[in-house]
Amino acid sequence: MLIEILGWISTSLVLVGYFYNAKGRQKVAMSTWIIGDLGWITYDIFIANISHLILSLIIICINVYGIYRIYGNTNS
16 A cells, blocks of 8 residues: 555656646756656566666656756856
């Protein structure tokens, strides 16, 4: 039961990230997506869903890169 709740919380966080992205708050969106995907990775470990776990890891990497580009791009 707790693992199912984690799945729904993770889904909710990813959806909230889309809302922030639509509002133009990319840094908050990316951070929210990372937290949601970390929850999904935990969920995926418990249900042995390796393909989704890998997808979540890749999405986290993309969002970390996006945050780096926003914060680390001081030469623009």
